[in-house]
Amino acid sequence: MLVSYNWLKDYVDLSDITAEELADKITKAGIEVEQVEVLNKGIQGVVIGHVLECAKHPQADKLRICQVDLGEDGPKQIICGAPNVAAGQKVIVAKIGAVLPGNFKIKKAKLRGEESNGMICSLQELGIESKFVPKEYSEGIFVFPFDVEVGSDPLEYLNLHDKVLELSLTPNRSDALSMLGVAYEVAAILGRSVKLPKPAVTETKEKASDYITVSIDAKEDCPYYAARLVKGVKIGPSPLWMQMRLMAAGIRPINNVVDITNYVLIEYGQPLHAFDYDRLGSKEILVRRAKQGEKLVTLDNQERTLKEEQLVITNGTEPVALAGVMGGANSEVHEGTVNVLIESAVFNGQTIRRASKDHGLRSEASIRFEKGIDPLMTKEACDRAALLMAELCGGEILEGVVEANYLDKEPVKVSISTDRINQVLGTSIATEEIANIFARLQFEYTEQNGEFTVTAPSRRRDISIPEDLIEEVARLYGYDFIPTTLPIGDATPGKLTDYQRKRRKVRSFLEGAGMTEAVTYSLTSSEKAEWFKDETTKATPIRLSMPMSEERSTLRLSLIPHLLESISHNNARQIDDVALYEIGKVYISEEKINAELPIERENLAGAITGLWHSHSWQGEKKAVDFFVAKGILEGLFSKLGLEDRIVYEQGKKDGLHPGRTAILKLDGEYLGYVGQVHPEKQKELDLNPTYVFELNLHKLLNTDVDAIKYEAIPRFPSISRDIALVVDADVLAGQVQDVIKEAGSNLLKEVKIFDLYEGEHLEKGKKSIAFSLRYFDPEKTLTDEEVAKAHEKVLKAVEEKLGAVLRG
Structure with missing residues (x-):
C-alpha cells in the first residue's frame, strides 16, 4: 500500500511529525514501512514558465525555438523538441543550473546553432514513471490545465513536495489497504482523532x-x-x-x-x-x-x-x-x-x-x-x-x-481480561491504560472489574479471538516497553544431537572432497521409482492419490535417479565435470507396514562424472573411476571412525556395471553400494561414464563408535616386507588381505595392496596379488628374527586357507 503523506494529512493532524518519524512509529506498531519515497527526488531550480512565442527551428524540423517568460527580466530562449509545445502555454521550466532526478544538471547549450537557456520539462523528466503519466502527456511536455503564477514553484501544484510511505501489509491487515484505514491506524498510534469525509449528497x-x-x-x-x-x-x-x-x-x-x-x-x-x-x-x-x-x-x-x-x-x-x-x-x-x-x-x-x-x-x-x-x-x-x-x-x-x-450485520464481540493480557505479555498494564488503547483504536467496549467485552469494528476483520486483542494492546503499548525476562526454572541449553552433528560432519567432508550438495524432488515417476532401489527390503513404490503430473506421481525409493538427471542436465550445458551428493529421505513401504504411512529413511547418495583432477600446466588428467568413488567413501568412513568395520564385497545390482560394483556392509549388515552406472543406462540417459554410491545414512550415523584412542608418535623404526602371492583367479584380494591381518601378530600394523598381475607368465586360472606388510613394535627396535617369525605365520596361513604360494 502506497500512502501519500500529504493526502494522509486530510484525515489526521500530522503538523508536528515528519514522514520519516511517522514511518518509524508505524513500523514499531506492527506494520512495516519498507521505504519513504521523496517524490521531488532532489529537484532544484524549476519554475513555471509562460511560452510567449514558438517558432520552427531553421535547421531542424522537429525542434521549436520558444521565448519563455520565467518571471525574471526579459524572456529566455529555450529550444524544445516536444511535439505539443505551443505559444500561450504555462509549462515547467528547468533553468540554467537546475538539477533534475538522477543528478542531471541543466547547462547553457547550442542546438543546431541556436542558443538554449534551459529545458521545458515533461512529467517523466521530473521523475514520474511513464506508466503513471496521463496519456495526453505521455509523449511531450506537461502543460498546466489552469492558470498558474509565472515564476512560482511547479512542484507545489504537482504535489511533488510529498513523500510516499510504502507499507508492507500482512494478509490479516486488509483494513490498511485504504487511506482511511491507515488514518485510523495512525490516529491510534499518535492518540489523535480521525477527520472522516462526510459526503452530503444533494x-x-x-x-x-x-x-x-x-x-x-x-x-x-x-x-x-x-x-x-x-x-x-x-x-x-x-x-x-x-x-x-x-x-x-x-x-x-x-x-x-x-x-x-x-x-x-x-x-x-x-x-x-x-x-x-x-x-x-x-x-x-x-x-x-x-x-x-x-x-x-x-x-x-x-x-x-x-x-x-x-x-x-x-x-x-x-x-x-x-x-x-x-x-x-x-x-x-x-x-x-x-x-x-x-x-x-x-x-x-x-x-x-x-x-x-x-x-x-x-x-x-x-x-x-x-x-x-x-x-x-x-x-x-x-x-x-x-x-x-x-x-x-x-x-x-x-x-x-x-x-x-443480504448482509449479516451481526458484530463480532470478543472478551478478554486485564489479568489475561498481562499474563501473556509479561507486563503489568493497568486496566485504565488498556481501556485507553481500545479507545484510541476506536473499538467499542464495556469494562467491569477488569473484564473487557470489545465489539470489533467492521473494518477490522482480523479481530475475532482474545489473542487478537492481546496483540492490539501489545503493539499500541509498544513492543519496546514489554520487559525481557529469562525463563524461570530448570533450563536445558539447546544443542545438536549426535546424529545431527555427524550429519554435519558428512556434509563438511564431502564438500571438502570436492562434491557439491544437490537437493532434488522427493517425487518421481512410477518407472524411475524402481531404479536403484534398496533390494534388501520389500519396498514397493507409493503413488500419490492426486499427483501434479505423471513425472511427479510416486514417492522415491532411491536418490540416484534424480542425481543422474542433474548430471545429464549439466552435461547438456557443456558442464562435463560434475560431482554431486545428496542427503535426503526415501520412502519405504513394506508388506507389514500400512502403505499410507511409509518409513521415511534418510539416505546419502553421490554421482560423479568427468575429470576428477586436471592440471593443465603439468599436463595431468585423472578421470573419475571406481576407485575415486570408493576412495571418497573410505575417507568418509575414516572420518566417522568406522573404517575397520566396513567390508566391500563384489556384487551385482540392477542399473550398475556388473564388474564395477561393490556392496558395502557395516558389521556384516547391508549398508549400500558403490559402482559405475551400467553402459546401457548411461546411453539411455545420455551420460558419460558415471559412478554412483548410495548408503543408508540412518544406519551409518546411528552406529556406536568407540572413543578415539591416541597413540604416541613412534620412536622406533618399522620394517616392511613385500610379497606377491599367486592365487586362483576367483579369490578376492580382500579375502587374502583379511587372512593376512588375522594371521599377523600384534607386530603387523599395516597391509596394503600395490599390484595385481594376470598374464602369460602365470598359468591359466591364476593371478598374482602383491602386498606390502609393515611390522612395528612401539616398545623396541624389531630384529630380523622377530619379523621373519611373524612373516612366516602369514605365509603359512594364506597357503593353508587360500592355497596361495609365493610368486618366484
Whole structure:
C-alpha cells in the first residue's frame, strides 16, 4: 500500500511529525514501512514558465525555438523538441543550473546553432514513471490545465513536495489497504482523532429506482449490491490534485469519472465500477454466476470465456462485468458518456480470487475483495463517488440508492481480561491504560472489574479471538516497553544431537572432497521409482492419490535417479565435470507396514562424472573411476571412525556395471553400494561414464563408535616386507588381505595392496596379488628374527586357507 503523506494529512493532524518519524512509529506498531519515497527526488531550480512565442527551428524540423517568460527580466530562449509545445502555454521550466532526478544538471547549450537557456520539462523528466503519466502527456511536455503564477514553484501544484510511505501489509491487515484505514491506524498510534469525509449528497427529484432495478441470484457470492445514478456528466480530465494523488498511489489517471472511482477505491478501500448507463442495454442489474462457456469482452478488449463458478454483473441477459475483477467493454465509460451508473458491492473474496487467477487479471480492486473490505462503508463510498461526480463532472445525482441487501450485520464481540493480557505479555498494564488503547483504536467496549467485552469494528476483520486483542494492546503499548525476562526454572541449553552433528560432519567432508550438495524432488515417476532401489527390503513404490503430473506421481525409493538427471542436465550445458551428493529421505513401504504411512529413511547418495583432477600446466588428467568413488567413501568412513568395520564385497545390482560394483556392509549388515552406472543406462540417459554410491545414512550415523584412542608418535623404526602371492583367479584380494591381518601378530600394523598381475607368465586360472606388510613394535627396535617369525605365520596361513604360494 502506497500512502501519500500529504493526502494522509486530510484525515489526521500530522503538523508536528515528519514522514520519516511517522514511518518509524508505524513500523514499531506492527506494520512495516519498507521505504519513504521523496517524490521531488532532489529537484532544484524549476519554475513555471509562460511560452510567449514558438517558432520552427531553421535547421531542424522537429525542434521549436520558444521565448519563455520565467518571471525574471526579459524572456529566455529555450529550444524544445516536444511535439505539443505551443505559444500561450504555462509549462515547467528547468533553468540554467537546475538539477533534475538522477543528478542531471541543466547547462547553457547550442542546438543546431541556436542558443538554449534551459529545458521545458515533461512529467517523466521530473521523475514520474511513464506508466503513471496521463496519456495526453505521455509523449511531450506537461502543460498546466489552469492558470498558474509565472515564476512560482511547479512542484507545489504537482504535489511533488510529498513523500510516499510504502507499507508492507500482512494478509490479516486488509483494513490498511485504504487511506482511511491507515488514518485510523495512525490516529491510534499518535492518540489523535480521525477527520472522516462526510459526503452530503444533494439529490434531484428524479428517482434512481425509476431507471434501474437490482437483484441478486448468487447471494453467497454477493450479499450486498448498491447502485447510484448520476446524469448529465461531462467526461474530461480530472483535476490536477486528484491526478497527482492517484499517481502517488501508483494509479494512472484516465478521465474524471474513472479517476473518481479509483480515488474512492484508495480512500475508502471500496472498489467501485462506473457503467455507461445508456450502453447498459436495459434497466436491470442482475448479479449471478456465469454460464459455462459464456463470453465477455473486458475493458482490455480481450474476449474472456467464463466458467460457471465465476460471478458476473449482467443487464438481466448478458454479462456487462466480471464481478470484482474487470468491467465489460460493452458498457465502458467513454468520451461521449452522459449518464453514469455507479456500482458499489460486497463480493465473496474466494470467488473473486478464483476468477482473477483464472483470467490472469489481478487489480487493485480484486486484491481488496480477496483480502476483505468493510461492508458497512460500501454505501458511503458510493455516496462519496456520486458527490465527486456532481462536483467535478457537472452531473446530477438522482434520488435514492438502489440496493439489494443480504448482509449479516451481526458484530463480532470478543472478551478478554486485564489479568489475561498481562499474563501473556509479561507486563503489568493497568486496566485504565488498556481501556485507553481500545479507545484510541476506536473499538467499542464495556469494562467491569477488569473484564473487557470489545465489539470489533467492521473494518477490522482480523479481530475475532482474545489473542487478537492481546496483540492490539501489545503493539499500541509498544513492543519496546514489554520487559525481557529469562525463563524461570530448570533450563536445558539447546544443542545438536549426535546424529545431527555427524550429519554435519558428512556434509563438511564431502564438500571438502570436492562434491557439491544437490537437493532434488522427493517425487518421481512410477518407472524411475524402481531404479536403484534398496533390494534388501520389500519396498514397493507409493503413488500419490492426486499427483501434479505423471513425472511427479510416486514417492522415491532411491536418490540416484534424480542425481543422474542433474548430471545429464549439466552435461547438456557443456558442464562435463560434475560431482554431486545428496542427503535426503526415501520412502519405504513394506508388506507389514500400512502403505499410507511409509518409513521415511534418510539416505546419502553421490554421482560423479568427468575429470576428477586436471592440471593443465603439468599436463595431468585423472578421470573419475571406481576407485575415486570408493576412495571418497573410505575417507568418509575414516572420518566417522568406522573404517575397520566396513567390508566391500563384489556384487551385482540392477542399473550398475556388473564388474564395477561393490556392496558395502557395516558389521556384516547391508549398508549400500558403490559402482559405475551400467553402459546401457548411461546411453539411455545420455551420460558419460558415471559412478554412483548410495548408503543408508540412518544406519551409518546411528552406529556406536568407540572413543578415539591416541597413540604416541613412534620412536622406533618399522620394517616392511613385500610379497606377491599367486592365487586362483576367483579369490578376492580382500579375502587374502583379511587372512593376512588375522594371521599377523600384534607386530603387523599395516597391509596394503600395490599390484595385481594376470598374464602369460602365470598359468591359466591364476593371478598374482602383491602386498606390502609393515611390522612395528612401539616398545623396541624389531630384529630380523622377530619379523621373519611373524612373516612366516602369514605365509603359512594364506597357503593353508587360500592355497596361495609365493610368486618366484
